Amino acid sequence: MKLRVLAHSRTGDKGDTLNVSVICHDARDYAHLLAHVTPERVKAHLADIVRGEVLRHELPQLGAFNFVLRRALGGGVTRSLALDAHGKSVSSALLDLDIPEPPPRG
Secondary structure, three states: OEHHHOEEEEEEEEOOEEEEEEEEOOHHHHHHHHHHOOHHHHHHHOOOOOOOOEEEEEEOOOOEEEEEEOOOOOOOOOOOOOOOOOOHHHHHHHHOOEOOOOOOOO
16 A cells, blocks of 8 residues: 555755655554654655655654655755755655555454
8 A cells, every 4th residue: 555545744845854744644553654664665765866864753642753864855955956846746755655554453
């Protein structure tokens, strides 16, 4: 299944660093996403975009994660020739990540 089924996302940028939040539609899916949306998977999924490290900050009370993607904006908003210099479309790209379906709720 696609990550977008279980979560939505927002982005923000500062220089060549992009923050991408992943927010569970239902907080009961947080543990499942914790196990399957790792910094390593995010970096591999966005390998064409992210040139630096990927850090994950966990926000369990919000049912959310904040991923910090370093060297992800082609040098930064004012230096990049990218059409989406702010990286807003990266949230959509991340939500296209394939993850296993969560176990049935019971």
